[in-house]
Amino acid sequence: MIIVTAREMQDRFTGILNKIGFTEERALASAAIFTSNSVDGIYTHGVNRFPRFVQYVKDGYIKPDASPSLQNKFGGLEQWNGNLGPGPLNAVNATKTVTNLAQQYGIGCVALSNTNHWMRGGAYGWQAAKAGFVFIGFTNTIANMPAWGATDARLGNNPLVIALPFKNEAIVLDMAMSQYSFGSMELSAMKNELLPVHGGFNKKGALTNDPSAILESRRPIPVGYWKGAGLSLLLDLLATIISGGLATHEISKKEVEYGLSQLFIAIDISKLEKTSTITNTIEKILNDYHQSLPIDDSKKIVYPSEGVIKTRKDNLTNGMQVIKKVWEEILLL
Amino acid sequence: MIIVTAREMQDRFTGILNKIGFTEERALASAAIFTSNSVDGIYTHGVNRFPRFVQYVKDGYIKPDASPSLQNKFGGLEQWNGNLGPGPLNAVNATKTVTNLAQQYGIGCVALSNTNHWMRGGAYGWQAAKAGFVFIGFTNTIANMPAWGATDARLGNNPLVIALPFKNEAIVLDMAMSQYSFGSMELSAMKNELLPVHGGFNKKGALTNDPSAILESRRPIPVGYWKGAGLSLLLDLLATIISGGLATHEISKKEVEYGLSQLFIAIDISKLEKTSTITNTIEKILNDYHQSLPIDDSKKIVYPSEGVIKTRKDNLTNGMQVIKKVWEEILLL
Numbered sequence: 001m002i003i004v005t006a007r008e009m010q011d012r013f014t015g016i017l018n019k020i021g022f023t024e025e026r027a028l029a030s031a032a033i034f035t036s037n038s039v040d041g042i043y044t045h046g047v048n049r050f051p052r053f054v055q056y057v058k059d060g061y062i063k064p065d066a067s068p069s070l071q072n073k074f075g076g077l078e079q080w081n082g083n084l085g086p087g088p089l090n091a092v093n094a095t096k097t098v099t100n101l102a103q104q105y106g107i108g109c110v111a112l113s114n115t116n117h118w119m120r121g122g123a124y125g126w127q128a129a130k131a132g133f134v135f136i137g138f139t140n141t142i143a144n145m146p147a148w149g150a151t152d153a154r155l156g157n158n159p160l161v162i163a164l165p166f167k168n169e170a171i172v173l174d175m176a177m178s179q180y181s182f183g184s185m186e187l188s189a190m191k192n193e194l195l196p197v198h199g200g201f202n203k204k205g206a207l208t209n210d211p212s213a214i215l216e217s218r219r220p221i222p223v224g225y226w227k228g229a230g231l232s233l234l235l236d237l238l239a240t241i242i243s244g245g246l247a248t249h250e251i252s253k254k255e256v257e258y259g260l261s262q263l264f265i266a267i268d269i270s271k272l273e274k275t276s277t278i279t280n281t282i283e284k285i286l287n288d289y290h291q292s293l294p295i296d297d298s299k300k301i302v303y304p305s306e307g308v309i310k311t312r313k314d315n316l317t318n319g320m321q322v323i324k325k326v327w328e329e330i331l332l333l
Numbered sequence: 334m335i336i337v338t339a340r341e342m343q344d345r346f347t348g349i350l351n352k353i354g355f356t357e358e359r360a361l362a363s364a365a366i367f368t369s370n371s372v373d374g375i376y377t378h379g380v381n382r383f384p385r386f387v388q389y390v391k392d393g394y395i396k397p398d399a400s401p402s403l404q405n406k407f408g409g410l411e412q413w414n415g416n417l418g419p420g421p422l423n424a425v426n427a428t429k430t431v432t433n434l435a436q437q438y439g440i441g442c443v444a445l446s447n448t449n450h451w452m453r454g455g456a457y458g459w460q461a462a463k464a465g466f467v468f469i470g471f472t473n474t475i476a477n478m479p480a481w482g483a484t485d486a487r488l489g490n491n492p493l494v495i496a497l498p499f500k501n502e503a504i505v506l507d508m509a510m511s512q513y514s515f516g517s518m519e520l521s522a523m524k525n526e527l528l529p530v531h532g533g534f535n536k537k538g539a540l541t542n543d544p545s546a547i548l549e550s551r552r553p554i555p556v557g558y559w560k561g562a563g564l565s566l567l568l569d570l571l572a573t574i575i576s577g578g579l580a581t582h583e584i585s586k587k588e589v590e591y592g593l594s595q596l597f598i599a600i601d602i603s604k605l606e607k608t609s610t611i612t613n614t615i616e617k618i619l620n621d622y623h624q625s626l627p628i629d630d631s632k633k634i635v636y637p638s639e640g641v642i643k644t645r646k647d648n649l650t651n652g653m654q655v656i657k658k659v660w661e662e663i664l665l666l
Contacts, residue, residue: 072605073439074439074601074604074605075409075437075438075439075440075604076408076409076438076439076440077438077439077440077600077601077604077605078439079605104408105408105409105410105438105439105440106406106407106408106409106410106411106438106442107408107409107410107438107440107441107442107598108440109439109440109600111605134571134574134575136469146625147622147625147634148634149625149627149628149629149632149634150625150626150627150628150634151625151626151627151628152625152626154621154622154624154625155622160564162564162567162568162571164567164570164571164574171567171570173563173564173566173567175557175560175563175564179557179558179560197540197558198531205628207530222557223556223557223558223560223561224508224512224555224556224557224561225512225530225556227508227512227556228556228557230506230508230636230637231493231495231506231508233506233618233622233636233637234495234497234504234506234637235495236618237497237504237615237618238467238495238497240614240618241467241497241602241606241611241614241615242467242600242602242605244605244606244610247614247617247618247621248618249617249618249621249622250617265440265598267410267442267575268407268410269574269575271407271408271410272405272407272410272412272444272575272577273574273577277577278574281573281574281580282570282574284580284582284583285566285569285570285573285580285581285582288487288580288582289480289487289488289566289582291487292479292480292482292483292484292485292487293483293484293485294482294483294484295482295483295484295538296482299482301480301481301482301483303563303566304563304566304567
């Protein structure tokens with residue numbers, strides 16, 4: 001591990017993106033997303049993923065200068081074409097657009113076709129919620145998970161993000177439809193650790209918490225088995241039909257994952273309730289939740305994203321622990 | 334088991350509701366929901382649940398003559414008070430209202446406070462989707478599931494419904510956040526059957542697929558463990574803050590489950606795309622999905638709600654198999 005500060009990371013990423021065709025403004029904005037994902041502790045979709053993002057730009061899958069364009073609009077519902085621009089920039093733009101729609105219509109929806117991997121979906125939940133909006137968003141992906149009862153991957157893990165504002169910060173749920181990501185299973189396998197719960201099937205078709213066996217079979221399980229499989233299918237259907245973009249089965253025929261479909265919904269609750277009332281209601285819900293009796297007294301019961309603010313503060317103060325090999329690879333870009 | 338026809342059921346339910354204070358129109362409409370839930374094969378939230386619904390009316394928890402009233406409105410976003418009226422009638426009304434909003438604004442949202450159990454959430458998915466709309470809806474419930482890592486129930490199983498129109502019918506996902514309902518675990522326990530996958534913890538704190546052990550511990554697991562627990566919490570937060578209604582922790586302090594908060598979102602995709610284009614896109618997605626290689630060749634890979642239309646047809650043609658004890662109890666109401 002090597003310590004990298006946020007400023008160092010931001011500068012380095014900006015410089016690299018500049019070199020591969022990003023304007024100064026777009027390089028800064030893209031670097032900021034990769035950096036803040038890392039600062040928030042989501043290294044898998046921050047620094048660790050940055051080299052692949054750069055490679056996809058170099059390979060022409062991601063167009064550094066492409067911006068989304070409005071295709072179709074009715075009231076608070078808009079269809080945008082991402083024009084294969086950088087996924088994070090397209091998603092930031094869609095989030096900004098959908099919150100503007102919510103301000104105007106109470107609720108808004110932006111469906112985005114032809115975009116690219118948005119990295120950490122939670123980033124757009126934080127963006128919308130910190131601006132005062134409730135947010136629901138999801139993306140389709142390449143097929144990486146079998147339907148329930150099947151052996152071959154035809155479903156994406158289609159992450160779903162739900163967020164709401166809380167005390168100038170946010171509560172953000174960011175969940176993929178697979179119980180574990182391939183990234184986290186690879187990490188556990190490297191460390192020779194078992195998964196805490198079943199993560200998929202082994203080659204013999206038995207449920208297992210051995211990450212190596214699941215990596216070998218390529219059969220991760222959906223969250224809640226048939227339920228998460230169903231939810232994954234429905235999210236793909238919605239993102240695809242509303243955006244008019246590509247479905248998981250079409251994306252999966254490409255050489256790499258690009259040209260995704262995404263949906264962004266925002267609700268402007270300030271039109272209905274005072275912020276103080278909302279904050280008070282949330283505090284009471286969290287207060288009850290935190291009174292849960294833990295199985296293990298040393299483990300606090302936390303809500304989704306509860307630890308992020310502390311991680312963010314620590315990482316901004318002390319710098320981040322980055323895998324040495326990853327950072328060295330980045331220094332060569 | 335005893336055979337009951339849909340017409341017989343509808344007549345019987347209407348008569349009973351008439352007797353306990355429903356106007357003819359509202360008795361017919363409520364009876365139609367309980368009957369069609371049963372016709373669709375969802376007996377747990379149709380005929381089997383009807384006696385408890387009647388009891389709650391008699392006990393004064395459900396007000397037979399109460400209708401929802403508009404509290405607050407901004408563009409496509411509306412807040413309604415259910416005034417403790419019958420949950421299914423309130424939900425039908427909210428669904429009709431939200432699809433009207435979607436027609437006007439492209440996307441609409443109705444948040445409903447102070448309502449009652451909507452029975453089968455999928456019913457409103459079918460309603461909206463058959464009318465041509467994409468639908469997302471959810472409800473909170475009484476606490477019936479521990480947070481992940483906890484032993485005491487502080488989360489609801491908060492069913493989530495997602496639906497879309499397909500060939501004058503619909504594709505409807507209707508999933509509670511617990512892996513199994515208490516109802517289905519009781520059924521398995523009665524039949525001395527094990528659950529196909531882990532459904533919760535036993536009293537010793539080990540994951541188990543023995544339904545009796547879970548009924549004893551009262552520790553069902555959320556779908557996807559920590560993920561479904563997080564999703565359940567977020568759905569409760571959203572339903573509560575947007576409707577201004579009660580949260581799971583407040584409902585759980587009451588003597589029975591009433592006064593719920595619900596959210597209904599509808600999108601009018603006909604404003605963006607031709608129906609023929611949408612149908613074609615869906616067909617291609619389902620076609621790929623159906624090509625999944627099954628683990629067991631005798632088991633077809635089906636999408637959520639795929640079997641409903643056949644069940645509906647069978648039940649309308651041949652009548653329904655109703656548990657004799659349940660029907661006898663209904664005949665005495």
